[in-house]
Amino acid sequence: MQGELSAQSGLVTVEEMAGYLQVPASWLYARTASNAIPHVRVGRYVRFNVSEVMAWLAESGR
DSSP states (O other), X not given: OTTOOOGGGOEEOHHHHHHHHTSOHHHHXXXXXXXXXXXXXXXXXXXXEHHHHHHHHHHHTO
């Protein structure tokens, strides 16, 4: 899945999403702590739905 995420990818880890967005994992953790980016908690783990994050990026103009 390196650099090849799509809406079909389902839920991905912080590291996978950070690699795709080319941002540090710490940036994603900060955004999830403030609920600024769509994410899902699976127990103590954070996961991202690729299509939701892409829609969030498009909506926010980033």
